Amino acid sequence: MTENPEGSAVRPTAARAKRRNAVLALYDSPVYRDWAFWMTAGWGLMTAVSIPGSDQPNSLPVWLDTLLAVLTFVTLFGVIPSWLRLLLRRWLGRRKDRSPRSSAGAPLTAGHGSAPTAAQRPASPAVLSPPQSPSEASQRRPPPLETHSPHRPRVAPSPQRVQQSLPDDTDLAKAGTQPLSSSAVMSDARNTMPHPVARAIRTLQQANTSKEQYEALLDAAEILAISASVTAAALLQRKIGGSAVHTDESNERSLSMLRSSLLAGGGATFGTWTNWLGSLRPLAASHPDVVPGLPNALHSDGRTTGLIDHLNTLRTERNRAAHGDRPQSAGESSLRVEEIRPHLEHALMKAEFLTQSPWLLTVSCSYQPRTQTFDVVAHHAMGDHPDFERREFSWTSPVANEVFYVLTAEGPVTLSPFVASLFCPQCQQMEVCYVARADKKTGPAILKSFARRHTVHSADLGDEIRSLPDHRRGTTR
Numbered sequence: 001m002t003e004n005p006e007g008s009a010v011r012p013t014a015a016r017a018k019r020r021n022a023v024l025a026l027y028d029s030p031v032y033r034d035w036a037f038w039m040t041a042g043w044g045l046m047t048a049v050s051i052p053g054s055d056q057p058n059s060l061p062v063w064l065d066t067l068l069a070v071l072t073f074v075t076l077f078g079v080i081p082s083w084l085r086l087l088l089r090r091w092l093g094r095r096k097d098r099s100p101r102s103s104a105g106a107p108l109t110a111g112h113g114s115a116p117t118a119a120q121r122p123a124s125p126a127v128l129s130p131p132q133s134p135s136e137a138s139q140r141r142p143p144p145l146e147t148h149s150p151h152r153p154r155v156a157p158s159p160q161r162v163q164q165s166l167p168d169d170t171d172l173a174k175a176g177t178q179p180l181s182s183s184a185v186m187s188d189a190r191n192t193m194p195h196p197v198a199r200a201i202r203t204l205q206q207a208n209t210s211k212e213q214y215e216a217l218l219d220a221a222e223i224l225a226i227s228a229s230v231t232a233a234a235l236l237q238r239k240i241g242g243s244a245v246h247t248d249e250s251n252e253r254s255l256s257m258l259r260s261s262l263l264a265g266g267g268a269t270f271g272t273w274t275n276w277l278g279s280l281r282p283l284a285a286s287h288p289d290v291v292p293g294l295p296n297a298l299h300s301d302g303r304t305t306g307l308i309d310h311l312n313t314l315r316t317e318r319n320r321a322a323h324g325d326r327p328q329s330a331g332e333s334s335l336r337v338e339e340i341r342p343h344l345e346h347a348l349m350k351a352e353f354l355t356q357s358p359w360l361l362t363v364s365c366s367y368q369p370r371t372q373t374f375d376v377v378a379h380h381a382m383g384d385h386p387d388f389e390r391r392e393f394s395w396t397s398p399v400a401n402e403v404f405y406v407l408t409a410e411g412p413v414t415l416s417p418f419v420a421s422l423f424c425p426q427c428q429q430m431e432v433c434y435v436a437r438a439d440k441k442t443g444p445a446i447l448k449s450f451a452r453r454h455t456v457h458s459a460d461l462g463d464e465i466r467s468l469p470d471h472r473r474g475t476t477r
Contacts, residue, residue, distance in 0.1 A: 019328055020089065026082040029324070036085060040078025047073045180213060180337075181205045185345040190384045192355040193348070196432055196450035197227050198384035201348075210333035217337060218321065221314035221344055222270045223450055226434050228297075228307070228351050229273040230418035232280060233258055234406050235291045235357070238413045250283045251290065256471035263465070267437025267446065270315050278308040292408075293353025307350035310343040358382045360391070360405045360412065361421055365398050374398050376412075378405070381432070404432075417445065417464035422456045424449055431456070438465045 022029035023037075031037040051066045058065050180186065186205055190198045200220035207213040236251045257279060261272045277298075284295040300306035317340050327333035359381040366375050374395050379388035381404065395411060404419045405412040417435055424431040433447035433456050445462035448455055 021086055022324075022328065026079065026086060036078070036082040040074055040082065043077045044070050044074045180207070180341070183345065185348055189348045192382065193351075194227050194231075194354055194359045195381045195383065195388070196223050196434075197348075197351075197354070198382070199386075199451060200224075202384040210330050210337055211327065213337050214321075214327055214333045217340060217344055218314065218318045221311060221340075221347065222273075222318065224344075224347055224351060225270060225273040225277065225311050225315075226450075228354060229258075229277045230415060230434060231354060231357060231359075231406055232277065232291045232294060233418055234413050234415045235408070238408075238410075250287070252469035253471045254280060254283060255469045259465065259468040259470060262435060262437055263440045264437070268435070270318055274308060274311045274315055277311075281308075291353070293356055297350045297353055305346075307347055310347040310350065313343045314340055314347070355382075357406045357408055359415065359419075360407055361388065362399050362401050362403055362405060363390075364401060367398070368394075372396075417461040417468075420447060420458065420461060422447060422458060424452075424454050424456055426454045427452065435461065435465060438462045440466070 018033055019029045021027070023031055027037045027040075028034040047070045048066055051069045052062055060068075183205070186201050189201045190205070192198075193201070197220070200216070200223045204213060204216040204220050207216045233255065236255055254276075258276050261268055261276065280291070280294065281298050284291060284298055288295045297307045300309055317336070327336055360378040361381050363377040363379060365377075367373075368375055371394070374397065376393045376395055376399055378391050378393065380391050381388050397411065399405060399412055400414075402421055404415040404421065406415055407413075419435075420433050421430050422433050423429070424433075427449070431449035431451060431454065433449045436446050436448045436455075438445040439462065443462055444457040444459040445465055446455060446457060447461065
């Protein structure tokens with residue numbers, strides 16, 4: 001997940017300070033400025049050149065003798081001195097932390113060496129604000145998301161309601177600085193969002209350290225992007241074959257783009273989902289009934305920013321970490337969490353349409369001849385609790401067992417092949433998985449579990465992905 005976002009605002013990069021013990025925990029970054037690295041490389045190069053030119057007889061082959069000598073000299077005169085330097089730096093860091101002057105004046109402490117301070121890092125958009133009074137915090141807190149009866153059809157929220165529930169983006173810098181565990185937006189998401197998103201938010205709120213919060217926040221952002229994209233893709237599949245031919249062509253073109261990404265060599269990444277979701281802006285604006293609530297989520301103008309803008313900011317931070325610029329101390333991790341946390345909270349509020357289209361995992365489906373309907377038992381896969389609530393429905397069309405569906409006002413819509421409940425060989429249990437990639441011609445689809453990113457293969461879903469519309473060839477199935 002190292003792609004660069006297209007069209008997203010990227011903060012200008014400044015010259016990075018030297019980071020101690022950032023490479024293999026032994027050498028400083030950048031390595032060309034570290035004497036220990038050059039000493040290690042020098043001993044290895046000198047040994048590799050001198051051993052083959054020696055005239056002393058040896059029973060070992062030249063290449064083996066050279067390899068053993070290089071490893072020995074590099075370890076003795078390169079790795080071990082660097083490791084001793086690491087121990088010395090840690091001891092000096094602990095001694096500095098215990099001194100009264102350090103605890104009173106130093107805002108950041110070093111774990112494996114020095115880390116860039118807040119003054120050294122490039123300035124970012126202001127997101128830290130003075131503490132708010134309880135009355136102001138309660139006024140800014142979004143209203144709780146509505147819950148519905150499982151037997152009552154769900155109606156998409158009106159544009160006025162969604163727009164009123166979302167604060168202006170001018171309030172982005174005034175987001176609450178209360179602990180993550182007490183965030184009202186995240187608490188609502190844990191109860192009303194699809195299970196993968198709710199579970200990721202629960203992991204974020206229960207993180208103990210700032211480093212764990214940083215990693216969990218980026219994971220939650222990616223899972224939110226995936227969940228929004230697969231829900232939209234499922235609803236686009238439903239609309240194919242309807243009466244509006246121009247809508248069908250737009251849907252097929254969008255699904256064809258997603259198909260090409262899934263069949264590409266690298267498969268789908270964080271950027272794949274956000275870029276594809278952003279490409280739905282024209283379709284959502286011209287046909288708001290295709291994915292109810294999506295036009296308001298993607299809407300962006302000079303005063304407000306849409307879901308994609310917040311996700312792209314979070315993706316930029318993920319790319320920054322993937323390129324080696326991870327936080328090097330607890331203080332830096334805390335600062336980065338405060339910088340990107342408002343974007344996740346706003347993205348959760350913008351993705352409110354997910355709460356109006358709940359996920360279901362079917363258990364059984366039986367036909368009733370008297371009423372000519374199907375009695376369906378399904379698990380309500382919403383919220384962070386791992387034991388889904390059991391729901392019963394009476395539908396006019398049959399559904400498959402052990403398959404995820406999106407419940408809409410028009411009935412259930414399958415989430416296959418984008419989401420599936422599969423047995424994970426590593427976990428030894430059933431896991432909620434999303435499709436990552438598949439081969440262009442034949443072979444199983446490769447899916448990853450939302451919870452642990454374990455890889456699971458499915459031959460049937462591979463065929464389903466290849467049968468998605470291919471707009472370039474003019475095929476629809």
